[in-house]
């Protein structure tokens with residue numbers, strides 16, 4: 001396990017389980033390869049490739065929405081997760097995940113502050129994005 005603050009414009013990690021905190025500003029390519037990795041976005045355009053393993057893509061605050069990220073390989077069948085819990089006020093007892101998360105075209109959006117707000121482009125949408133199903137299967141964290 002390694003922790004990397006992502007100081008370079010291109011952050012590439014070999015296999016193993018990594019926790020990556022993206023740099024707080026500017027654009028960055030993050031590629032974590034094998035292992036189950038946790039990748040925290042930040043402001044700036046982050047192009048993220050989790051590679052093999054069950055990876056978690058996290059947007060930890062609204063500041064991380066500045067700059068439209070690209071997630072190249074969100075793959076539910078590998079156990080990948082989108083963690084959007086910091087962005088929405090979701091009540092698991094009463095709320096439908098589809099009212100808080102959707103994909104428009106290829107853009108992942110959250111409903112926050114009365115608006116649909118862009119989070120990231122998802123380059124892989126197989127099967128088609130279904131917020132309620134992904135929440136039920138643990139691939140969407142709210």
Ligand SMILES: [Ca+2]
Pocket residue numbers: 032033034035036037050051052053054055
């Ligand atoms: Ca990985």
